[in-house]
Structure formats: structure tokens, C-alpha cells
Amino acid sequence: MTPDRRTSRLTVEPSREAGARVNLTRARGERTREVILEEATILFSKYGYRGTSLRDISERVGISHPGMLHHFSRKEALLQAVLERVAEHFEALIDDFVKTAQEPAAVREWDAVRQYQSVMFAVVRAEAVEKDHPGHEAIVGMQTMAEEKLTDLFKMYEEKGWLEQGAEPEWIARSIVAMWTGVFMRDALMDDGLYDHDLSIFLRMFVIPLREADPFPPKERK
Amino acid sequence: MTPDRRTSRLTVEPSREAGARVNLTRARGERTREVILEEATILFSKYGYRGTSLRDISERVGISHPGMLHHFSRKEALLQAVLERVAEHFEALIDDFVKTAQEPAAVREWDAVRQYQSVMFAVVRAEAVEKDHPGHEAIVGMQTMAEEKLTDLFKMYEEKGWLEQGAEPEWIARSIVAMWTGVFMRDALMDDGLYDHDLSIFLRMFVIPLREADPFPPKERK
Numbered sequence: 001m002t003p004d005r006r007t008s009r010l011t012v013e014p015s016r017e018a019g020a021r022v023n024l025t026r027a028r029g030e031r032t033r034e035v036i037l038e039e040a041t042i043l044f045s046k047y048g049y050r051g052t053s054l055r056d057i058s059e060r061v062g063i064s065h066p067g068m069l070h071h072f073s074r075k076e077a078l079l080q081a082v083l084e085r086v087a088e089h090f091e092a093l094i095d096d097f098v099k100t101a102q103e104p105a106a107v108r109e110w111d112a113v114r115q116y117q118s119v120m121f122a123v124v125r126a127e128a129v130e131k132d133h134p135g136h137e138a139i140v141g142m143q144t145m146a147e148e149k150l151t152d153l154f155k156m157y158e159e160k161g162w163l164e165q166g167a168e169p170e171w172i173a174r175s176i177v178a179m180w181t182g183v184f185m186r187d188a189l190m191d192d193g194l195y196d197h198d199l200s201i202f203l204r205m206f207v208i209p210l211r212e213a214d215p216f217p218p219k220e221r222k
Numbered sequence: 223m224t225p226d227r228r229t230s231r232l233t234v235e236p237s238r239e240a241g242a243r244v245n246l247t248r249a250r251g252e253r254t255r256e257v258i259l260e261e262a263t264i265l266f267s268k269y270g271y272r273g274t275s276l277r278d279i280s281e282r283v284g285i286s287h288p289g290m291l292h293h294f295s296r297k298e299a300l301l302q303a304v305l306e307r308v309a310e311h312f313e314a315l316i317d318d319f320v321k322t323a324q325e326p327a328a329v330r331e332w333d334a335v336r337q338y339q340s341v342m343f344a345v346v347r348a349e350a351v352e353k354d355h356p357g358h359e360a361i362v363g364m365q366t367m368a369e370e371k372l373t374d375l376f377k378m379y380e381e382k383g384w385l386e387q388g389a390e391p392e393w394i395a396r397s398i399v400a401m402w403t404g405v406f407m408r409d410a411l412m413d414d415g416l417y418d419h420d421l422s423i424f425l426r427m428f429v430i431p432l433r434e435a436d437p438f439p440p441k442e443r444k
Contacts, residue, residue: 045348045349046270046272046349046352047269047270047272047273048268048269048270048272048273048345048349050268050269050270050273051269051270051272051273051274052273115351119348119349119351122344122347122348123270123345123348123349125344125407125411126267126341126344126345126348126407127267127268127270127341127345128411129337129341129407129410129411130268136411139411140411140412143408143411143412164427165438166423166426166427166433166437166438167423167427168423168441171419171420171423174405174408174416174420175401175405175420175423175424177404177408178401178404178405178407178408178420179397179400179401179404180404181404181407182399182400182401182402182403182404183396183397183400183404185347185348185351185400185403186365186396186399186400188351189347189350189351189358189361189362189365190362190365194396197393198393198396198397198400201388201389201390201393201397202397204388205386205388205389205427205428206427211388215388216387216388
């Protein structure tokens with residue numbers, strides 16, 4: 001809200017109280033926006049982006065349809081906001097992995113982001129293989145970001161002689177993202193707690209110092 | 223159709239023509255059922271199972287809603303039929319891989335099943351992580367079938383000393399399915415033709431005779 005518009009609406013100088021009310025309104029607006037993003041993520045994970053309407057989301061949030069349109073005038077804009085939020089979490093996850101993995105001994109598995117976000121990502125990523133899907137570019141962007149950051153990490157490993165023969169940095173980068181999403185979705189489906197074990201064996205197959213320091217760990221089931 | 227019912231409806235001995243008409247009707251019914259399954263698969267891949275209604279499917283097929291209900295009275299029954307069809311293709315794929323992979327030298331990558339089927343599988347598998355999803359059991363069954371058949375194959379490899387240290391047969395079985403689905407979805411999204419290359423390097427990381435016979439192949443992009 002710009003000062004001009006505020007003045008024209010209030011017609012008098014705003015008191016401290018009015019200022020506080022404006023802040024409250026803004027805070028409430030931000031909270032509503034956050035709730036919309038949460039609920040949209042849940043509905044996209046259940047029904048896909050294409051199977052969910054703005055009206056479904058406004059009903060679930062408990063706001064009017066015009067109230068919804070105030071925050072997101074089009075479903076495409078809402079998808080972009082949902083994907084931006086997931087991309088931020090995903091990038092933080094990759095950055096955290098790259099930072100701790102500067103020494104192989106410190107490598108640990110990635111925590112999955114909260115399950116409904118990962119399921120939403122899996123559903124929308126599958127839908128978004130079609131180039132005209134409004135999430136296509138954002139999801140290609142996430143994949144590219146992850147692959148580039150991980151390629152840099154594994155190039156450093158290669159220079160230090162830490163990689164198994166044939167495991168080229170670009171291959172590891174692509175494969176670890178594919179494997180991570182595959183193993184995560186398997187775990188969400190099968191629920192046998194082998195997620196960490198399976199990823200850690202995968203890393204040991206091509207990172208030499210990792211298996212020298214800590215050979216293949218015993219399998220731990222839930 | 224039993225002879226009794228046919229007699230009671232026709233009241234006279236059926237001529238060759240009437241018999242031919244019955245066969246035609248049956249053939250048309252089977253074709254319609256097949257078209258319904260095809261179109262349902264496409265809609266489930268776009269909108270998810272939960273985002274698609276029987277009415278959406280009957281509109282796309284171009285039959286009346288009662289005509290649709292004649293074939294599938296409930297959406298759950300249609301999902302089961304769609305998943306059975308995918309499970310048959312998936313099992314044939316696994317059987318074919320297991321058969322040719324009796325000798326590592328004959329290992330070749332799995333062809334992806336037709337893309338819209340794989341995308342549908344990815345979308346519905348993600349939705350079906352929830353235990354109350356009507357596709358949950360069928361998809362867990364597919365995963366279990368694949369993992370069991372591949373575990374048997376890689377146990378045979380283990381007995382012959384063909385596996386890299388630390389690569390236990392159960393781990394390979396779980397991982398190769400996870401990797402295959404992850405790499406396939408990556409390829410459908412990124413479209414850079416690295417699907418075969420990435421899977422073949424993955425196999426070479428733990429199957430010793432495979433990389434001895436044919437070391438890491440050059441990367442081929444589209």
C-alpha cells in the first residue's frame with residue numbers, strides 16, 4: 001500500500017492506531033498468503049496442479065473466492081509461488097549438502113523436505129514433463145540448479161582422486177538427484193525405513209574415501 | 223452370453239448372421255473398453271487419479287455417461303483396470319530384463335514403456351503414497367514384484383562373484399527400480415537423451431564383468 005493511496009482513503013493523517021491497524025492488516029495478509037500456499041501445496045500433491053482449481057483452494061482455506069483472487073488472480077501465479085517456495089527449500093538442501101560434503105567423511109544423506117512438499121514436487125514434476133505446463137520452466141530450473149551445484153562438488157572430488165573410475169562428476173550429479181527422488185518416493189510408498197541406507201550405499205559405490213573410512217554400513221530397518 | 227439367454231432373447235435358433243452380430247457387439251464392447259483404458263491413462267497422467275472424474279473420461283471417449291457406467295461402474299474399478307494393464311507391461315519389462323541379463327554381457331537397458339503410461343505411473347504413484355488411495359495396494363504390489371524378481375537375478379550374480387563389494391542383491395534391486403524411475407522422469411523433463419548412458423554407467427558401478435567387457439561407454443547426447 002503506497003502512502004498516496006493510504007492518504008486518499010483515510011482523508012486525515014493516520015494516527016498511531018491507524019498505523020498499527022495497517023500493520024496488522026498486512027501481517028494478516030501475509031499469514032493468509034502463507035496459508036494459501038500451504039493448502040495449495042497439499043491439494044496439488046493430492047490432485048495435481050491441473051486437477052485443482054482456485055475455488056477448491058479458497059474453500060479449503062476458508063476464504064471467499066474474491067478474497068482468494070486478491071492474493072492470486074490466476075492459478076498459474078499461485079503455482080509459481082508454490083514452486084518458488086519449494087525451490088528455496090530444495091536449494092537450501094543442496095547448499096547444505098554441498099557445504100557438509102566438502103570432506104567425504106562429513107557426507108550425510110539429505111533430509112527429505114516435508115513429505116507433502118516432496119509428494120507435490122513428484123506429482124507436479126510428472127505433470128510438467130509437457131512443455132506447455134505452467135510449471136515446466138520452474139521445475140527444469142530446479143533440476144538444473146541442483147545438477148550444476150553438485151557437478152562442481154564432484155569435480156572437486158575428481159581432482160582429489162576421490163571418485164571411482166567411470167563415475168564422471170556430471171553423471172553423479174544427475175544420478176544422485178534421480179536416485180534421491182526415486183528412493184524418497186519408494187520410501188514414502190513402502191515405508192520400510194531403507195531410505196538412508198540405500199542412499200548411503202549408493203554414495204559409497206563411487207566415493208572411494210567414504211567407503212574406506214566407513215565400509216558398507218549394516219542395513220537398518222524401522 | 224450363455225446359450226440359454228440367447229435362446230430366450232431370440233426365441234428362434236440363431237442364424238449365422240445373428241451369431242456374427244453377437245461377436246461384433248462383443249468385439250465393439252472390448253474395443254470401447256480398450257479406448258476407455260487408454261483415455262483414462264492419459265487423463266490420470268495429466269490430472270492425477272483424484273483430479274479426473276468418470277464424466278471427464280466419458281466425454282473424452284465420446285460415449286454417454288450411462289455407456290461409461292456399463293463398462294466401469296466406479297472410478298476405483300477403472301483405476302484397478304488401468305493399473306493392471308500397466309502392471310502387465312511393467313512385469314513383461316522386468317521379465318525381459320531378467321531373461322536377457324542372465325549373462326552380464328547381454329545386459330541392456332530397459333526400454334521405457336510408452337511415455338504417457340510412465341508419466342501416469344509417476345503421477346499416481348506419488349498420489350498413492352497415502353494408504354487410503356485406491357491405487358495404493360496395486361502400486362506396492364508392482365514395486366514388490368519388481369524388487370523380488372530382480373533380487374533373484376542379482377543373487378545369482380552374487381553367487382558367481384559378479385558384484386562389487388557392498389552391493390547386496392536386495393539393495394541393487396531396490397536401487398535399480400528407484401534409479402530407473404528417477405532417470406526416466408528426468409529424461410522426460412530435460413529431454414537431453416542421457417537416459418541410456420546414465421543407467422548403463424549405474425549398472426557398471428556394481429556389475430564387475432559388465433565394465434570389464436565394455437568399459438564406461440562414451441556419453442551420447444541427442
